[in-house]
Amino acid sequence: MGIQKLQVGMAGLGRVGKFHAMNFLQHTPRAELVAAFTPDPTEIAWGRVNLEPHGVTLYDNYDEMLKHPGLQAVAIGTATSVHAEEAIKAIEADLHVLCEKPLSIHIDVCKAVVAAAKKKPHLKVMCGFSRRFDESYREVHSKIEQGLIGRPSIIRSQTCDKLDPSGFFVEYAAWSGGVFVDMAVHDIDLTLWFFGDDIIPKSISAHGITAVQPELKKHKDYDNAVGIVEFQNGKIAYYYCSRMMAHGQEDTTEIIGTEGKLAVNNNPQRNLVNYYHSGGITREVPPNFMGRFGPAFVQEANDFTAACLDNTPLPMKLTNAVKAVEIGAYLQEALVTGKQLHFDEIGRRIEKAQL
Amino acid sequence: MGIQKLQVGMAGLGRVGKFHAMNFLQHTPRAELVAAFTPDPTEIAWGRVNLEPHGVTLYDNYDEMLKHPGLQAVAIGTATSVHAEEAIKAIEADLHVLCEKPLSIHIDVCKAVVAAAKKKPHLKVMCGFSRRFDESYREVHSKIEQGLIGRPSIIRSQTCDKLDPSGFFVEYAAWSGGVFVDMAVHDIDLTLWFFGDDIIPKSISAHGITAVQPELKKHKDYDNAVGIVEFQNGKIAYYYCSRMMAHGQEDTTEIIGTEGKLAVNNNPQRNLVNYYHSGGITREVPPNFMGRFGPAFVQEANDFTAACLDNTPLPMKLTNAVKAVEIGAYLQEALVTGKQLHFDEIGRRIEKAQL
Amino acid sequence: MGIQKLQVGMAGLGRVGKFHAMNFLQHTPRAELVAAFTPDPTEIAWGRVNLEPHGVTLYDNYDEMLKHPGLQAVAIGTATSVHAEEAIKAIEADLHVLCEKPLSIHIDVCKAVVAAAKKKPHLKVMCGFSRRFDESYREVHSKIEQGLIGRPSIIRSQTCDKLDPSGFFVEYAAWSGGVFVDMAVHDIDLTLWFFGDDIIPKSISAHGITAVQPELKKHKDYDNAVGIVEFQNGKIAYYYCSRMMAHGQEDTTEIIGTEGKLAVNNNPQRNLVNYYHSGGITREVPPNFMGRFGPAFVQEANDFTAACLDNTPLPMKLTNAVKAVEIGAYLQEALVTGKQLHFDEIGRRIEKAQL
Amino acid sequence: MGIQKLQVGMAGLGRVGKFHAMNFLQHTPRAELVAAFTPDPTEIAWGRVNLEPHGVTLYDNYDEMLKHPGLQAVAIGTATSVHAEEAIKAIEADLHVLCEKPLSIHIDVCKAVVAAAKKKPHLKVMCGFSRRFDESYREVHSKIEQGLIGRPSIIRSQTCDKLDPSGFFVEYAAWSGGVFVDMAVHDIDLTLWFFGDDIIPKSISAHGITAVQPELKKHKDYDNAVGIVEFQNGKIAYYYCSRMMAHGQEDTTEIIGTEGKLAVNNNPQRNLVNYYHSGGITREVPPNFMGRFGPAFVQEANDFTAACLDNTPLPMKLTNAVKAVEIGAYLQEALVTGKQLHFDEIGRRIEKAQL
Incomplete structure (x- = not known):
């Protein structure tokens, strides 16, 4: 052998x-x-x-x-x-x-x-970041590279978990970094992939609620949050994170360009079955990220292994992982403080009053 | 005025x-x-x-x-x-x-x-024939005329009613002419529209069951039936009629050509709403032909009126209506007798033994 | 008569x-x-x-x-x-x-x-507001009233027009009030309908870009904008307006409750046709609001007429129309000034410094 | 180890x-x-x-x-x-x-x-038979077992390949057994699974055309064929096989019961991407059976291995594989001879004249 x-x-x-x-x-x-x-x-x-x-x-x-x-x-x-x-x-x-x-x-x-x-x-x-290894996201990236949507300008991306009625996520919030760091970090990483990892935030806003778990407030966290990141180069990403989905995991992304749009998972589904009954037509949804991204994790293990054995480049930079957390932390700050954050052209924080 | x-x-x-x-x-x-x-x-x-x-x-x-x-x-x-x-x-x-x-x-x-x-x-x-006035079927016809699917070769078409638990359709079967004359006649008319109204049957087969209303047998009718019409010019249409749908009216048509396919209503829906709940994602379906074809009936009344007032041609020939019933009656005969019917090149019945 | x-x-x-x-x-x-x-x-x-x-x-x-x-x-x-x-x-x-x-x-x-x-x-x-007369939105309202999604908590709603390459909308921006007043006002009106018209904003953020029409800047407007309205009662609405869609009109709304979600138009489509070809399966999209909301305008004319003749209540309050424009104008202000707006519990503007 | x-x-x-x-x-x-x-x-x-x-x-x-x-x-x-x-x-x-x-x-x-x-x-x-190992078909089987659609009564199933312009399948037809034995055998196997493997045919009809490869006639085969199998117990299966799809592999199955319907793959798709462009919204389709059933083949290898190692029952009987070919061969005979085949209650061939 x-x-x-x-x-x-x-x-x-x-x-x-x-x-x-x-x-x-x-x-x-x-x-x-x-x-x-x-x-x-x-x-x-x-x-x-x-x-x-x-x-x-x-x-x-x-x-x-x-x-x-x-x-x-x-x-x-x-x-x-x-x-x-x-x-x-x-x-x-x-x-x-x-x-x-x-x-x-x-x-x-x-x-x-x-x-x-x-x-x-x-x-x-x-x-x-598992989505980098998902077949659908990879096809989206490839189609963007081919110029199919012109200049990517707006990203809408959400990470929405099925409600865990045990409320486990309340304790988890104590050390998760908050929804934007824990959940939206995937959406931010996709933004770096699709907009380019040299993008620099210009301003950031975020708002959140505790619709099902008011106890989250003790950890300054939220069960639903929406945030907007405007970048210096005339692009915007907006994110939605939720831990309240009744139906299952629903991670959806749209990349809107000047000449077209690409969407991933606008119709969540667990498999190819539709059930027709007296109440209509129903399809099921993956219950969690493993149901949605299981094959991506396998791909990740294989791609990592290949890079190690063959000394080929990894599919993503380590610095992106830092940048994604950084932007997530800014969003979380905007969320908790109720303040809009502003940045100069090289990404340094500025106070709005200075503008 | x-x-x-x-x-x-x-x-x-x-x-x-x-x-x-x-x-x-x-x-x-x-x-x-x-x-x-x-x-x-x-x-x-x-x-x-x-x-x-x-x-x-x-x-x-x-x-x-x-x-x-x-x-x-x-x-x-x-x-x-x-x-x-x-x-x-x-x-x-x-x-x-x-x-x-x-x-x-x-x-x-x-x-x-x-x-x-x-x-x-x-x-x-x-x-x-209401489907001739339906926006979706009209677009399909237009796309076929534009050559988008090459030569139309196979049609699959179904007329499927929501189950009427009153069993009204049992008595109705006494004088309806049977499922192929009563229901599939719409699908046959579409066939004449999409394949050309000069097509001549070559052979016809049909099979049926009484899954929910065994009483239909007294009228030699069926609540579910499938039939195939093979035409002289190398084309086939196959039909499914049912009075047993749990979910609503589901009239679907596919026209398969040598270079593409057009489908109407592969995803039946009553409107643009999807309901996400703990059992999945559900959409509703029109309960009857008026829910599906209501606007087509309005269009029909308007088109007929315009033809009368302006002395312009009607959108369909009266002879087609005869031909559709004729093919429906052949299918019904094949269904009831359990025999395959055969026709010569000008459409005259022949016995298989003669072939 | x-x-x-x-x-x-x-x-x-x-x-x-x-x-x-x-x-x-x-x-x-x-x-x-x-x-x-x-x-x-x-x-x-x-x-x-x-x-x-x-x-x-x-x-x-x-x-x-x-x-x-x-x-x-x-x-x-x-x-x-x-x-x-x-x-x-x-x-x-x-x-x-x-x-x-x-x-x-x-x-x-x-x-x-x-x-x-x-x-x-x-x-x-x-x-x-035409969407109030649209069959799908009406069904959503009815399902919310029936409690199907628990407490409505998050609304995502977008008004996205097909790109008009004539750039007409640049001149139009001079007097339209801006994208949030002109376009998102529909989404805001839906918010009032689904969240209740007594809701009071708590804070508002908005960000925009000029991806296809930089000339819009002269009118302080944008061709793509995203805004978030957080309400006093623990609810959030977030909006996206765009004049840049390649494919057609895409007005989508999601109402996310504590126990379910309702979505309108997540799969835009012009009719029930799907075209299968060597590049995949394609469906078309209405080119404009009349293609999407034509029947709603008819319904509106009929409902208004009935209310006048029968002296029955109108389906919507006139004051809502003011409130929708007011929130739209706040969003536009947040967009243009790059500032987050804050409101007290009875809706009076406050400066963040005061908090 | x-x-x-x-x-x-x-x-x-x-x-x-x-x-x-x-x-x-x-x-x-x-x-x-x-x-x-x-x-x-x-x-x-x-x-x-x-x-x-x-x-x-x-x-x-x-x-x-x-x-x-x-x-x-x-x-x-x-x-x-x-x-x-x-x-x-x-x-x-x-x-x-x-x-x-x-x-x-x-x-x-x-x-x-x-x-x-x-x-x-x-x-x-x-x-x-790879579909027995496919997640979606397995879920359908499970839902039928749970009684979700009442008594399964009608099966529609198709095996449709993307057109291979090389015409390879013409030579292949010399020894494939014909479309019903080569392709529909999968659909027949599903029928045995969903209707029960003790079902006995009552009558069989089939019709075919050579729409893209007239040369197939020399091997008495067809590039598109439709067949109906009526079973003794009041059930019907109807099949469509084609080697002419422009868009990719499209294997669809519907099982219609007295109280509901289950469908697999009514919306073929290669992944979760939708591309929005000036011509509409497009999704792609798997190009071949490996694109559609790849994971099922992996499951098959694992299930077979487990049965061998643990001496547990196989998920399907060997005799079914014979029965599926047998029904396929009958369909092919009906197709080639242009005759309807009939069977008695224990499955013996009878001539219609005897009836």
Whole structure:
């Protein structure tokens, strides 16, 4: 078997960590999941059943996992608060890194990861934004590149979750960075992709409500929020995030150009079935991001693996991941303070009074 | 008021008659409904309330109505069994005729109407097939004429009614001519329109079931039937009729050409609303043909009126109405006898053994 | 003919005026168009051909038309700048009024109309917002009333016109009041309908660009604009207006409640045709508001007529028309000044510094 | 690595063989592709590059491959004419078999495979019908089982390929068994799934044309064909096969029950993108069966593997694969002879004259 497979270790075996682990184990032919780390005994128990029989070594200590013989890459799916630290340690251990978004909800921490990565240019360090690996978004990008819509000028993008009646997201709000950092960061990343990652905000506004979870206010967060980012080059993106959908996950994006428009997921659907009954015609909707973006996560694992093994460029820059969080944090600030933010032509904050 | 309005009399004030009467009264600016006939006292009572105050004279005798001063045209919406007799009388009284489909379920009776009309070429005599006046079907016809799909080769067309749980259609089957004559006649008429009205059947097959109304068997009819008509010129039409739809009226047509396809109503919908709820996304469907084809009936009344007033050609030939019933009757025969029918190149019946 | 018909005079025979005139002439059975006014000789010439033969008296003087014998109601479709003056004159002449939106782009002028109407409570004075008469929006309203989506909390609504390459809208911007007053006023009116007309803004933000017509800047207007209105009662509406659509008119609205969502026109379409070809499957889109809302205008004429004849309530309050323009003007101010606007609990403007 | 993986050998490396091989190699975690056979030097060369480096041993002799050490299962994707022989040899070598459809175009040959399999009940022998593994069809089956549409009564199902302008399918027709055996066999298999595999035909009709490839006539085949199968238990299936689609693969199925309807793929689409342009709104369609059913083939490989390893029942009976071909062959006979076929209550052919 002359085929070299990327030796991957997984950090974190929570909801998204399990998902990544299974993708590397089963759906990434050029990678081999050889190690997994979690500090959580329940997750270790899950790993005993689901990973260990496949030859995956389990660790309850991250530093130990980094020393796993032959390890080449780490996928990080732990709690956001430790993403950056773990990413930096992996980089310092000379390992490629695929880190779940966001690197951190704090810009300076994000920047520390970028700085660490910069010192090891031979490593592939990627913060995964799943939509970049989705077939539909990729086709949209390709059609924009072909000039099919003229100059992209307006983006409308929303990340809308099915209501979780357990209210889990209230506690989550304590450390998520808020809806714009946690949810809209995907829409912002798409904006960087479709408008160009050199765009600079000109002004930012945001408004939110707590329609189903007033308790969110204690964390200065909202269950529905709308924000607008106007850019210096005559483009606008506007975003809607919600945790209140009755029907399922509904992440929709429209890119409106001077000569046409491209839309992704204007008709959410779980599959190709329509049910005709006395009340009309009904189709179902994916219940969560895995239902919508499952194949994109698989694609991400494969693309990351290929970049590591073949030393080819990653499909997205690490600095974009920082920029997306930065704009998300501005939106969150505008949302919480009830103030419009303004920026000069090189992106420095200015007070409106100065204008 | 120098504008001449077509003086119209309505025969029949049942479900479809009322509909025509109101269209001529309210939605046909160039026509004036001046008279209405019905033998039914309940319908006369309806007319007293809804028509008489607008200056419409009511008659319980058809022949009397024909003598209404200044009458120029008659719209016939009575029971099918008297369509032909009434049409012929009107023609003989030198009146234009708009007759609900079919002229008759008997071909020779249909042909008698055509013969009567032929003697008065200055009269406009039309058997109304509502889909010819529907905006979507008209656009399809126009796109076919533009060559957008190459040579039209296959037509799939269905007429599917919402289930009427009263089972009214069982008694109706006694004199409707059967599902292919009563329902598929619309699809056959579309076939004549899109394939050309000179097409000649080559062979015909049909099969049916009684899924919800076994009592239909006493009238040799079916609540669901599928039929295929193969034409001499290398074209095929296949039809589905049903009286069993849970969701509403679903009349769908596809015309498949050598270079493309046109479809009408592949996504039935009552309006532009979608309702998103915990079970998915639902849209409603028109409950009946008036919900789907209401505007087409209005267009029909207006087009007929214009043809009468301006002496312009009608949008469809009267002979087509005969041909559609003829093919419908063949399908019904194939359905009831369980035999495939065959025709020679000029359309004469042949026995398969002769082939 | 004992039926009384509402005697209507039409003011203005430009694009929308012609449309109203033909609706009252042909599609409003209980109304009779008896008079029409326009100062424009070209429009008079059109009236000679299209109205006069139907018994409509033409006037080139508005005041003269108001004296037309037996006149009961006036429909106003002239330039916006004279709407209010004409409406007030008609009210003073004791005539019912159906006025095209907006009453005026100036709030105080709008209010003068309201004051005039208040003095004549027996008159029906309506400022027509066509979407209130659209079948789909009416069904949405009904479903909200039935509680199908819980508490309506977020509205997304857009008014997007097909690009007019003549650039006509640049000159039009000089007196239109700007995109939010001219276009979004429809979306704002829907907001009042679906959220309740007693809602009070809390804060307003807006951003715009000139993607295709930089000349708009001279009139301080934009060809694409996005705005957010946060209301005091924990609800948000966000709007998008554009004059840049390649594909046609696309007016879409979503009302998101705590338990469901209703969407109107998420899949714009001109009719029920789909064209399948080597590039995929294509459907067409209405080219303008008449293609989308034609039947709503007919409904409006009929509903107005019924209210006048039967002395029943109008389907919408005149004060809403003022409130919609007022919110539109706030959005426009936020757009042009680049400032977020704030309001106290009874709707008075406050400076953020005061908060 | 205590996990046992199913040791699989692939027979055939043509278009569908390559596809299966890659699925077993990369997307079937519990299987290991260890061997591949093809008599074709070009395909061997492809295997050298794409399979050998992954440890797959290549064979140009099928019998030799069957002796590959540790081999447990064979997937057969060679030419249809050798399917049965290879399947029987594999069974005799005590190997599980996944065979591409059809087992053979000759019923007696199909039956020989069934007989061979019957002697080795411990082996899993499956003839793959990809739609049985498709998420949408599975959901339809589940909803039918839940009783959502009452009693399934009518099935409409079509298999429509994008036109291959090379005309390859003309030569292919020489040994494909004809359109109903080659294409509609999928629709027939769905019928067995949704109506029950004990259904017995009552009568069969079929009609076809050669709209784009008149040369097909030399092989007694057609490029478009429609057929109806009426079953003894009051159910009907009707099928349409075409090789003439301009837009792509369009395989649509509707199951109509007494209380509702389920439809799969009424709106074909390649992904979730809609492109809005001056000609309307366009979406693209998968170009071939792999674009539509790719994930179903992966599911099939995984389900087969699980059944072999865990000795659980296969998701479909081998006898169904014979029955589907048998009904397909009847349809083809009806098509070619222009005769309607009739069957008695236990499925024996009868002449209509006997009825």
